[in-house]
Amino acid sequence: MSxxxxxxxxxxxxxxxxxxxxxxxxEQHMQQCEHCRSELAAAQKVSAHLLQWRQQQVPQWxxxxxxxxxxRHTRSWSWFAWWQWAPVAVSxxxxxxxxxxxxxxxxxxxxxxxxxxxxxxxxxxxxVIAEQLARFEVQQRLRQDQEFQALAARxxxxxxxxxxxxxxTVISQMSDSTARSLDQVLAYFEAIREQDMQxxxxxxxxxxxxxxxxxxxxxxxxxxxxxxx
Amino acid sequence: xxLADQDEVLIGAALEGSARAWERLVKRYEGRVYNFSLxxxxxxxxxxxxxxxxxxxxxxxxxxxRGDSLFTTWLFRIAHNKAVDMNRCRRLFMQQDxxxxxxxGDDADPYDRVVSNDPRQDPAVVLIEEQGNSVISRxxxxxxxxxRLIVELKVFQSHTFEEIxxxxxxxxxxxxxxxxxxxxxxxxxxxxxHVM
Ligand SMILES: [Zn+2]
Numbered sequence: 011m012s013x014x015x016x017x018x019x020x021x022x023x024x025x026x027x028x029x030x031x032x033x034x035x036x037e038q039h040m041q042q043c044e045h046c047r048s049e050l051a052a053a054q055k056v057s058a059h060l061l062q063w064r065q066q067q068v069p070q071w072x073x074x075x076x077x078x079x080x081x082r083h084t085r086s087w088s089w090f091a092w093w094q095w096a097p098v099a100v101s102x103x104x105x106x107x108x109x110x111x112x113x114x115x116x117x118x119x120x121x122x123x124x125x126x127x128x129x130x131x132x133x134x135x136x137x138v139i140a141e142q143l144a145r146f147e148v149q150q151r152l153r154q155d156q157e158f159q160a161l162a163a164r165x166x167x168x169x170x171x172x173x174x175x176x177x178x179t180v181i182s183q184m185s186d187s188t189a190r191s192l193d194q195v196l197a198y199f200e201a202i203r204e205q206d207m208q209x210x211x212x213x214x215x216x217x218x219x220x221x222x223x224x225x226x227x228x229x230x231x232x233x234x235x236x237x238x239x
Numbered sequence: 240x241x242l243a244d245q246d247e248v249l250i251g252a253a254l255e256g257s258a259r260a261w262e263r264l265v266k267r268y269e270g271r272v273y274n275f276s277l278x279x280x281x282x283x284x285x286x287x288x289x290x291x292x293x294x295x296x297x298x299x300x301x302x303x304x305r306g307d308s309l310f311t312t313w314l315f316r317i318a319h320n321k322a323v324d325m326n327r328c329r330r331l332f333m334q335q336d337x338x339x340x341x342x343x344g345d346d347a348d349p350y351d352r353v354v355s356n357d358p359r360q361d362p363a364v365v366l367i368e369e370q371g372n373s374v375i376s377r378x379x380x381x382x383x384x385x386x387r388l389i390v391e392l393k394v395f396q397s398h399t400f401e402e403i404x405x406x407x408x409x410x411x412x413x414x415x416x417x418x419x420x421x422x423x424x425x426x427x428x429x430x431x432x433h434v435m
Contacts, residue, residue, distance in 0.1 A: 020422075021415035027399035055435050056425045057394050063375050068273040071287060073265045075298045078258045 013045045020050050024057070246310040254301055265294055268311065272318055278391055279322050281376050289325055293318045315396060319388075319406055326384050374434075381428050386421035393418050 022028050023036050040047050244263070252260030272293050276286035296317045304313055379387050392398045392406070400418075404411040429435045 017419045018412065018415050021400065021419050024393070025399050026397065027401060052426045052435075053419075053422045056422050056429060059429060059434060060375055060379075060390065060394050060425075063274070063278065063372055063395070064369050065270060065274055066277060066369055066372060068269045068290070069283065069287060071291065073262050073269070073294070074258050075261075075295060078253070078256065078261055078298070 013043055016043075016046050016049050019046055020053050023050055024053060247306055250301060250304060250310070253298075261298070268314055269294070271311075272314070275315075275318055275391065275395065276322070277372075278376065278379055278395065279387060280325075281380050285325075289322060292321045292325065296321055316406065319392070322388065374432075378425060378428055378432070378434075382421050382424060386417060386424065389414060389418045390421050390425075 019036060019039065022032070023040075028036070040050060246264065246267075249260045249264040253264060269290065273286060273290045276289035276293070277283065280286045280289060293314075297314055300317065304310065379390065382390065389403060389407075392403050393400075398406070400411045400414045403409075403414045407414065426435070
């Protein structure tokens, strides 16, 4: 083996696939040949220097190819949609609860003022509401039937207008459905509820000012509705 | 690694349209591919481009993977080819801008440094952050493209010369000579830099 072969000898030596028998021959040569030895040492040093490379973290990137992304969307859309709509859904449940808490129903006997419609209020606190309902549900013939019907119509109108405003608010908040926007929607509902309760209270007081019992019930009920979450 | 986590299972699921399985598979190898790309291109922007090309190529050819070799072997074959393609593209692109350049000889090729050096002159390009790595990167950049590639395959990917010869479609002896020349060149640069 002559040292004109250093190049291939060093390369061979660094090759993991070199058979053991050939490696032994190479090692024997390295012991005798100064040039090959120093060249091999240098090559090993260079390799060691390069191998000091430290793995770098992959930056954020889009791993899913376009074609796979469609499959992904259909799969995760429902979750995504739910998440997007969660604040809005909560708000709608809330507004339903608020508006149906105070319900005016006409029966043969006249008007039934039902505070807390079972369906939605159940979700809040069924037993307490049922109790309150039993206690406060006022069923009596009102002398001012016509006036009350007008009130009912006015309330309905108000609710429609409120619902429209509510939807507008919800839609405008959809683009950034964050906790902040939820707060805004809730604050809006809170304000509407307060207004409605004031109207209800004052109207009821006018309507039934001759009946102290009823006034007391309505006031209790109004405060109950107002302070329920 | 659980059975469900094996490459073959993830590949099967990805082929059936599971984005989750594909993502898992990518996450397993993206680090290796990214660092491979980073060493070859010398900057994060090109490295990210190359890595994306590699995984897009893997995804498009996934149905062709037969499992008669390791997935990593197959993946890095694609990575190698994409790197070569990318370099070829840059050369063609640069040749239009700089007529008269000659493209022969490992050391004399003026386009060899195009890939790594040009983005560095652009301040918008994110450079290699790791300080030790940027030194190594600078040393690798002193090599021609072919030399850098063979150093990558031999030192970092631990390929044998036979494998390199097959991958690059060159005689094994050419691969050995090229590798040895690259090491010698690195040695002289490291000496200048007082690294050795
Ligand atoms: Zn020798």
